[in-house]
Amino acid sequence: MAEPISAPILRRADYRLSEEEQALAEAFSAFFERSCPSERVRAAEPWGFDAALWAELAPMRPVAMGLPESLGGDGAGLVELVLVTEPFGRSVAPVPLVEAAVAARLLAAVATAAPGGPADAWVNQVIDEHKVVTLALQPGGGPQLVPAGAVADAVVGLLGDELVLGVCPAERAARRPRNHGFAPIAWCDLSDPECSFRPLWSGPSARAAFERAVREWKLLMASALIGMAQATLDIGVEHARSRVAFGAPIGSFQAVSHALADVAMAVETGRRLVRKGAWYAAHEPDEDVHRVLMAYRYATQTAMTAATVGVHVLGGVGFTVESDPQLYFRRVKGWTLVAGDPKAALSDIADALFGPVAIAK
Amino acid sequence: MDFGVIDLDEETVAFWAEVRAFCQTHVTKEVLDEEFETGSGFNEGLHKALGARGWILPTWPRQEGGAGATPLQAAILDAELRAAHAPLITLGTTRNVLPAVLRWGTDELKKAVVPGVASGDVRFCLGYTEPDSGSDIAAAKTRAVRDGDEWVIDGQKMFTTGAQNCQYSFLLTRTNPEAPKHKGLTMFLCPLEQAEIRPIRTLGGERTNMVFYDAIRVPDRYRLGPVDQGWMVLLGPLNAEHAMPEDTDSAPPIDQPGGMYGYSAVEGLEVALAWARSADPDGRRPIDDPLVRERLAQAALDIEVATVSTGPAGRVISSEMAIRVAEDLMDLVGPRALLPRGEDAAIGEGWLEYLHRFAQGTATYGGTTDIFRNIIAERFLGLPRQAPRAG
């Protein structure tokens, strides 16, 4: 007779969407497809913000949906949010969706754990007035480029062990540099006295909440990147079917088709990686760190490859400003590099998987 | 979406324990040494022991020679056998062909072979590739000519892996050389007694074979499906081998670490991690070096990507991952990684040395990675037919 074993751990690997999840993804896909054709993306260049589009999007509550019901949100989690940011990325909509959703969740975490501070009022303003709060991704003082900093009503960040929130004077917020990604980034310094940064919460929990928020930003951005990669893939495939050279559609040349096939494989796989990461982050937050970082790293790589393939497959036209792949080419880099070198995720993955480095005595 | 822990009922936990105990008893060091030596992909004692438990066809009912196992239990069985490195290539090809026999074989043929498959006495190999055709499967030239109630089969197959372990080859033949390429083919479950089998050794250590069919005579009852419609008959097993979606959807939804071809890389990373965590006489550990950490993290990322990959994409991603990870982990570990299983100073029983050779083959057999890119381009992206092709 066999020795009894204690029940080993076996997990499901079920990537299917529920009917509600499917409906949510379709609703946002339909919105972005209808409301944000590439002309609208171009029209918002170079500053990368379309206030009218943000207002059109507001009734769908993309930010409020990720907040707890107790605070007036819709109680959705990261699994739902990645389904929203994928179609957002697919259309590279000029709205600060990822930053707004993540910073609002951070404020909600503060308002829940340490009620009575300014976070409470900001949560209300985010829900009722569609105010935009963004996240300074780098902890500490000194000037940094903050995503959506040029259009945000307030910035949250980590200074020392303190979560702080500041409202910069209008002329400060107008300090937006032109940039590669045509993104509404702006300089911000958490220690700048003129921006009147006020403490929201302090201590190890505050730091942990900030770190979680940065990971959530990476997760939602990873899903947006998969959407961006899918969009450039679709454009490339369409072109490869119809463009003829040497008497044959270029899609029959394997230099073209295999490059597209590689992107297709990475997009499909990256989407699964993101969904798995989102599920862990939502259900087993202690297990999620390396998964989210892996999804982010793989998505940045996939989206950048997709964009270069997209530009290349369209030939000379792909390199002109009239081509849509170049919209993605700029934004894949421009939307992500504000979080620092994406390859540095590897050293964070190592910390999460292998434990900290032992310091030699 | 659900990645949660599966609650295992008592029966499944007991089944799992039984599988573990089975592996300890039957996948012995001798079995593993022999496999490393011969690359046979098969061990008769082990195979028959599986048959005795109903584990060759675990989900089949007991009265038909199975074990009445649930799909989850069957997946647990496969995972444990894989982790034990049980040599199971011939089990895999036998399972792969069986549905085609059930679908196309006459009752007489099924009665003659199917009980033996379940018990372990009857095994099948795949006879597609020839000296002049591999990727272009349908270009096969091996002739089958009808002679009364028999067929005369004449030709040569290449890379019929496991032929030396099998009673039958799932054989692709040409019955009508005048018809278009895909329309003159016929499949047989061809008895191998009269065929001549010559071994081929591979870089990965696997043994495979040339098989010569020198005007051998095969009764018509061994034909599978209609004459000249062999392509249709072949597609079932071929699609299953190619991990086409209709097949993978029926698998129980649990992770397969490393994906279709990358499990060996998962173990490669374990070996490299154990190496990286051990200290030199001065107490220094490779794992505390940032460069080493990033390389290991990249391998872990590659493996996780392969783990979540699926279908035809999973075939390519897992294979190319294993090749890359094997290569890089060997470099990382250094000269000692060159020592094979059996050498005193070998690291992790020489696993990386083996993995580096083994992984390369996964990009070729079962349809090369290039062929899979063609499949993805044509069938999934709707791109035009790839490269000019005759026929």
Ligand SMILES: Cc1cc2nc3c(=O)[nH]c(=O)nc-3n(C[C@H](O)[C@H](O)[C@H](O)COP(=O)(O)OP(=O)(O)OC[C@H]3O[C@@H](n4cnc5c(N)ncnc54)[C@H](O)[C@@H]3O)c2cc1C
């Ligand atoms: C260890 C091992 C076990 C095997 N086991 C079996 C078995 O059990 N049964 C069996 O029937 N076969 C088996 N094979 C054979 C295997 O399926 C073939 O080797 C494989 O399909 C490639 O065919 P080929 O060797 O004829 O190469 P070719 O088809 O000649 O290909 C040569 C190269 O050209 C590339 N190529 C070919 N056509 C195209 C195209 N249209 N587009 C782009 N690139 C292309 C290929 O990818 C490859 O790189 C085995 C092979 C090995 C190595």
